[in-house]
Amino acid sequence: QVQLVESGGGLVQPGGSLRLSCAASGSIFSINAMGWYRQAPGKQRELVAAITSGGSTNYADSVKGRFTISRDNAKNTVYLQMNSLKPEDTAVYYCNADVVEARNYYFRDYWGRGTQVTVSS
Numbered sequence: 001q002v003q004l005v006e007s008g009g010g011l012v013q014p015g016g017s018l019r020l021s022c023a024a025s026g027s028i029f030s031i032n033a034m035g036w037y038r039q040a041p042g043k044q045r046e047l048v049a050a051i052t053s054g055g056s057t058n059y060a061d062s063v064k065g066r067f068t069i070s071r072d073n074a075k076n077t078v079y080l081q082m083n084s085l086k087p088e089d090t091a092v093y094y095c096n097a098d099v100v101e102a103r104n105y106y107f108r109d110y111w112g113r114g115t116q117v118t119v120s121s
Contacts, residue, residue, distance in 0.1 A: 001026050001027060002024060002025070002026035002027060002028055002097070002099050002101065002108070002110050003024070003025050003026050003110075004022055004023070004024050004095045004096075004097055004110050004111065004112035004113075005022065005023050005025075005112060005113075006020060006021065006022045006093065006094070006095045006112040006113070006114065006115040007020070007021050007022075007023075007115065008020040008021050008115065009093060009115030009116045009117045010116075010117070010118070011118045011119075011120065012085055012117075012118070012119055013119070013120070013121050014085060014086060014087060014119055014120075014121055015084060015085065016085050016119070017081070017082060017083045017084075017085065018082045018085065018117060019079060019080070019081050019082070020036065020079065020080040020082070020093055020095075020115060020117075021077060021078075021079050022034070022036075022077065022078045022079075022095030022097075022112055023075065023076060023077045024076040024077070024097050024099065024110070025076065027101050027102045027103045028076060028099055028100075028101070028102055029099075029100040029101060029102040029105060030053070030099075030100045031053065031073075031076055031097050031098065031099050031100070032052065032053055032098040032099075032100070032107075033050055033051065033052050033053070033096075033097075033098045034050070034051055034071055034078040034095070034096065034097045034098070035047060035048070035049060035050035035051065035069070035078070035095075035096045035097075036048040036049050036050075036069065036078070036080045036093055036094070036095060036096070037093070037094045037096055038089075038091035038092065038093045038094065038117075039091055039092050039094070039114075040088075040090060040091040040092075043091075045094065046060065047060055048060050048063055048067065048080070048093070049063065049067055049068075049069035049080060050069065050096075051069045051070065051071050051078065053071075053073060055071075057069055062088075063082075063089075066082065066083050066084045066085075067080060067081065067082050067083070068080070068081040068083075069081075078095060078097070080093070082117070085117075085119045086119060087119045087120060088119075089117060089119050090117060090118050090119050090120070091117060092114040092115065092116050092117075093114060093115050093116075093117050094111055094112055094113075094114045095111070095112035096109065096110070096111055096112075097109075097110050
């Protein structure tokens with residue numbers, strides 16, 4: 001089994017910054033893509049940003065220029081630096097990882113439990 005644990009959420013004023021972290025642990029042989037998704041009340045979960053093991057990234061149009069995704073492959077950790085936050089960024093943010101399990105070399109998609117980000121004055 002693999003666990004993803006997010007941290008770094010909280011309450012921030014508009015224009016402020018937060019940095020989310022997500023650490024993967026457990027039976028991991030390797031991790032391919034890692035990403036951040038978010039879900040606001042009454043809305044579907046959407047991709048915010050993703051990064052491959054080689055460092056290629058893609059972003060939702062709504063966060064381009066404001067958010068930066070990065071990862072530390074040695075620590076199996078992905079980060080999301082969020083700047084110039086807006087009230088519409090308020091959501092639960094979920095970490096996702098495409099893991100090759102060490103016990104059987106199967107690909108499996110894992111999710112964290114989510115961390116709340118609230119942007120409000």
